[in-house]
Amino acid sequence: MINVTESYVDSLALNSGAIKNGKDLARKNKFLLLQQSEDGTLLFGECQGSGKEPYRCSVDFGTEGQPVFRCSCPSRQFPCKHNLGLMYAYAAGQPFTTAPVPQDIAEKRQKAEKREEKKKEAAEEGAPAGKRKTNKAALAKKIASQLEGIGLAEKLVLQLVQSGLGSVDKSMLQTLEEQTKQLGNHYIPGVQTALRGIVLPFRTCEDREQAYSAVIDQLAVLQTLLRRSKSYLQGRLDTPDAPADAGSSLEEWIGHAWQLAELREGGHVRSDVELLQLAFRSYTDEARGEFVDEGCWADLQTGDIRLTRTYRPFRAAKYIREDDSMFDVVKAKELAMYPGDGNVRVRWEEVVHRQASAEDYRHVCSFAKPSFPEVIKAVKNQIKHPLAEKHPVVLLQYKEIAQAGASYVLLDEDDRPIPLTDIAYLGEPTTPLLPLLHKTLLKRQAMLVMFEHRMQEGLLTAQPLSIVTPEAVVRLLY
Incomplete structure (x- = not known):
């Protein structure tokens, strides 16, 4: 049986409008028929539209991490709101009857299987992997x-x-x-x-x-x-x-857009990597002329803080999937890592989701940096290079969040402080939320922060993004 959660469906939608429309279809019971295959790898049904005939839609999970969306509606979005509504209905526990796989979908599955078999045969025979030749x-x-x-x-x-x-x-x-x-x-x-x-x-x-x-x-x-x-x-x-x-x-600074094949050739990929998102934001990059969706993720194998960035050009934003907050653990079949230092940017194509557990949260906490002087030294060494990322993100283990006059500081075990302030780069305040935190969060937890060096003041400050406890991630920045 497939594991479809609401947050997983959210992650597949192109934008927030598609999420709303899909949820409305499920909530208002617009589906005349909800069915699934006997092995649970296919969801299909009929949804009432504006015309006489209902739209026939399906979501095929035959290949793990690569769902295939089909619908008879005229929408150019994939998945369309009917595909999303079908999955939201399943995630909400609405009853699906078991039925045979429709003939047209069975035929399409057979064609896809034949294509995969040919690829495997070619690989076994030592056929070229398709590496591009340089002109x-x-x-x-x-x-x-x-x-x-x-x-x-x-x-x-x-x-x-x-x-x-x-x-x-x-x-x-x-x-x-x-x-x-x-x-x-x-x-x-x-x-x-x-x-x-x-x-x-x-x-x-x-x-x-x-x-x-x-x-x-x-x-x-x-x-x-x-x-x-x-x-x-x-x-x-x-x-x-x-x-x-x-x-x-x-190369990326010059403007090269790395292709997955290039990253593979350069050895910048890892297999079966699990990540947990700790913070998320969307912002506008006027210089690039793009909207940017940025996620901060903890690598559950190495403890490194990774970044995902989806760039959506102003003119084509509605055609590109809009990322959102993710609360599940994601397992990437193949994780590609972009060249660079610090918070390396990553991407994936095939991913499966599972619900985060207390064990995952404890695991993330174990990676938090306990020594503030070492972190500060590493951050300063990074940001002094002109082309380095100027706002590193680090997970810190802290003894206490303490008040210093009208502001706050983060203290390590030796009471060495890091000032907590809102930084201009983020443009979204989080420190006003600190007085609202439960007292159990003020001591001996882990905090994800983004650093900024204020040149005129000669001061290194940090803005809190989230607090990680052995039971949960308390997000201050979504």
Whole structure:
């Protein structure tokens, strides 16, 4: 029998609107027929629509972690609201009668099985795995264009620095924006985003001094990015047989979108990995022109804090699945890890869910870092590099959440403090929730925090994201 929970169905929906519509169908009993196969791997039924004929929908769990959605409705969303409603009805315990697998679905299953058999036969016979061959001429042309774009970006930065930030006016901003847009023809979207990060503070910050500080920080990042990118790309141009650098985040900074096949070839995958989400947020990245759904996960094997990020371009957001909070443990058949240090970004394609248990929570707590000085040293070493993640996420073991005047600090066993404050990067306050916590949460638990270094004050602070106890995860940031 399949294990379908409400949170699992939520994770399959494209967006919150699809979740609402699917739940409404189940709650309002719109399904005229609810059935399942004898082995429980197929859910199917009929749902009343706006026309005379009901929509026939099904969810096929024949391949673990890869449900197949079918529906006779005209929706272009997969899963559609009828598929979701069918699963919500099952998760809610509504009665499903046992029935034979419909003939059309049985035929489609047979075709899928034959395709899989052919793939297996080809693999057993030693057929090529489908590794892409590099077109050296095309690669050289692309890299040459990238180097040309980096040259243009260097001129823009030089022009801005020579003119001085105080000389930036509306006319100059418009010129910068137009020239930044031209970089879209040079295969360096990451550099283009970094340049937009210089323009945006002038557009959005009312405080001119605040805008200057943000621009100076971004200029330091951009200068390092341009210098390293130029050297790296020139090296690739000289040795076209060399593979892309899968040992650092530089390729992603330039704008390369890693494919799963590339990560496999680079050895950046692990099998059968379980993760538990500890925090989640959605935000808007104006420089990228995308909505971002970000989850913080504890790797139940290593204890590392991983990140998932789903990027949804403004123009195509409604066609891309919107991530949400997840409370189940997920087991990825294959976990792909992006190059980089710190909180490595991960992704998966096939995943199964199970309900989190007290054993899982205790396991996560055991990974919490007990020594604040060691954590602070590691965080400072990371953020001093211009292209490193500036807001590391760490799980800390604490002795007490203590009040210090009007603010709060986190204390370790030796009473060494870490200030708890709301950081501008998150844009969502959580410290006002600390006085509302039950007293049992104030001592000897684990806290997931995001760090920020306040340059002007020379102060390293942290914002609480969640508290992990042996029984539960208390989320302050969803």
